[in-house]
Amino acid sequence: MQSSPILVIGATGKTGRRVADLLEAGGHTVRRASRNAQTRFDWEDPATWTQVLSGVSAAYITYAPDLAFPGAPEKFLMLTEMARNAGVRRLVMLAGRGEPRAEICEEIIRKSGMEYTLVRAAWFAQNFSEGFLQEAVMDGTLALPAGDVAEPFVDIDDLAEVVVAALTEPHHVGQEYEVTGPQLLTFEEATAELSLWTGQSLSYQPITSEQFHDALTELGGPLLADVFTEVCRQIFDGRNAKLGNGVERALGRPPRAFSDFCARAAARGAWAKAA
Structure with a gap:
């Protein structure tokens, strides 16, 4: 067991929260850092980085809002230099599959001079239950x-277990894990499965990139719309329509099925409407 803490950047996020909880359940000391945590870390404020990195043995790095945003590689380079100077020995980085800007940041991690593990994730199943599509699922129409x-x-629970293993076990150093579920599903097939567990009819509506951009512009402004529309053009061009073996390689077991995620989310009341 390590004596110095393990840093979790983005510890209030979907993956960071799970990683931190699993580490603590395993007896590890965790430094939970985010913009809203007691230990503050803000990607837009490098002045918050030094104290967060001081004295930690390893760090889990997630970037918000997305590695596709302008300036992400420069910030990654600055962070890795500061981490190395602070004596951090190991980095575990989360990236989206098939994103060119994420690949730039991965190369920065490889050249950091520290031990590293790269975790490339498929689309999160939990986006439907606790993410930006939860409301759409409850409203009955999924437009993408x-x-x-x-x-x-x-399943993010699989991803979190892979990250914890990489942070705490030596044989994951230098590994690059593509974590996916065990089956390929179209969004129409996924919505059909979700319908079985939400108790209501859910339909998938394919829309154009232009329609998606317009909707995002109304929600978050032009920069967010530009970035996420381009990300969707990339990841929905078929490049990710293949299974990865990261969960099996890292954990020695198969990944959880989408239907298993749906069952657990429904049991927790993820799609229960207020009376």
Whole structure:
């Protein structure tokens, strides 16, 4: 067991929260850092980085809002230099599959001079239950510019276990894990499965990139719309329509199925409407 803490950047997020909880359950000391945590870390404020990095043995790095945003590689380079100077020995980085800007940041990690593990994740299954699509699922219509492309939705609980193993076990150093679920599903097939567990009819509506951009512009402004529309153009072009073996390689077991995620989310009341 390590004596110095393990840093979790983005510890209030979907993956960071799970990683921190698992580490603590395993007896590890965790430094939970985010913009809203007691230990503050803000990617837009490098002045918050020094104290967060001081004295930690390893760090889990997630970037918000997304590695596709302008300036992400420069910040990654600055962070890795500061981490190395602070004596951090190991980095575990989360990235989206098939994103060119994420690949730039991965190369920065490889050249950091520290031990590293790269975790590339498929589309999160939990996006439907606790993420930005939860409301759409409850409203009954899922509109995305995904066409009929298939996606190997990954359960974040699997991803978190892979990250914890990489942070705490030596044989994951230098590994690059593509974490996915065990099957390819189109979004139409995923919505059909979700319908079985939400107790209501849920339909998938393919939309154009332009329609998606317009909707995002209303929600978050032009920069967010530009970045996420381009990300969707990339990841929904078929490049990710294949299974990865990261969960099996890291944990020695198969990944959880999408239907298993749906059952657990429904049991927790993820799609229960207020009376």
